[in-house]
Amino acid sequence: xxxxxxxxxxxxxxxxxxxxxxxxxxxxxxxxxxxxxxxxxxxxxxxxxxxxxxxxxxxxxxxxxxxxxxxxxxxxxxxxxxxxxxxxxxxxxxxxxxxxxxxxxxxxxxxxxxxxxxxxxxxxxxxxxxxxxxxxxxxxxxxxxxxxxxxxxxxxxxxxxxxxxxxxxxxxxxxxxxxxxxxxxxxxxxxxxxxxxxx
DNA sequence: TAGTTGATCGTCT
DNA sequence: GACGATCAACTAA
Numbered sequence: 001x002x003x004x005x006x007x008x009x010x011x012x013x014x015x016x017x018x019x020x021x022x023x024x025x026x027x028x029x030x031x032x033x034x035x036x037x038x039x040x041x042x043x044x045x046x047x048x049x050x051x052x053x054x055x056x057x058x059x060x061x062x063x064x065x066x067x068x069x070x071x072x073x074x075x076x077x078x079x080x081x082x083x084x085x086x087x088x089x090x091x092x093x094x095x096x097x098x099x100x101x102x103x104x105x106x107x108x109x110x111x112x113x114x115x116x117x118x119x120x121x122x123x124x125x126x127x128x129x130x131x132x133x134x135x136x137x138x139x140x141x142x143x144x145x146x147x148x149x150x151x152x153x154x155x156x157x158x159x160x161x162x163x164x165x166x167x168x169x170x171x172x173x174x175x176x177x178x179x180x181x182x183x184x185x186x187x188x189x190x191x192x193x194x195x196x197x198x199x
Numbered sequence: 200t201a202g203t204t205g206a207t208c209g210t211c212t
Numbered sequence: 213g214a215c216g217a218t219c220a221a222c223t224a225a
Contacts, residue, residue, distance in 0.1 A: 043217070052217070062210060079218050080207030086217085099217060118220095130218050172217055192218095203223075212214085 010070025
């Protein structure tokens with residue numbers, strides 16, 4: 001089917017990686033099942049130069065994984081109930097990462113629906129960072145896993161052409177709001193915080 | 200359709 | 213002791 005994305009992909013500039021992640025596939029092995037989603041919305045967070053980043057004030061127990069070399073998954077717990085997942089970029093010691101905010105479900109929809117619970121429509125399954133984690137069974141235990149392994153990895157998908165990529169400020173932050181580091185596929189139904197009239 | 204609010208707890212100040 | 217890279221349920225109109 002599709003091949004695993006190599007380490008070198010993650011060792012480039014974080015903004016470049018963020019844009020290139022659109023259209024790529026997230027593959028998750030979950031209890032003998034394979035879940036696949038196509039990435040349609042991301043946000044870049046850049047350690048020491050970005051006040052909105054968890055790593056802005058240096059290394060702590062929580063943000064530890066952001067300082068690892070590119071190609072790892074940084075999962076954090078927030079609002080007392082949600083998990084969000086980031087793809088760590090660049091070489092070890094530079095704390096930058098890309099938050100996965102929205103994916104289009106491709107394989108394993110039945111499992112995703114079960115993990116999300118209740119009667120969730122297909123369009124609400126994975127259109128948000130915490131929704132994606134819940135639908136893909138990503139929790140504290142997955143913090144720090146290597147994306148070059150088999151539990152969770154990224155694979156080459158159909159790239160999103162430049163003209164279809166939307167750019168905006170990031171969602172849900174207070175500092176660093178002037179930076180336009182959110183990238184998404186225009187018009188895709190699984191982009192979060194999108195109004196009906198924008199589709 | 201837009202705006203508000205409660206849920207809930209680990210992390211850092 | 214405050215608050216957060218969120219979500220879903222609710223209210224108003």
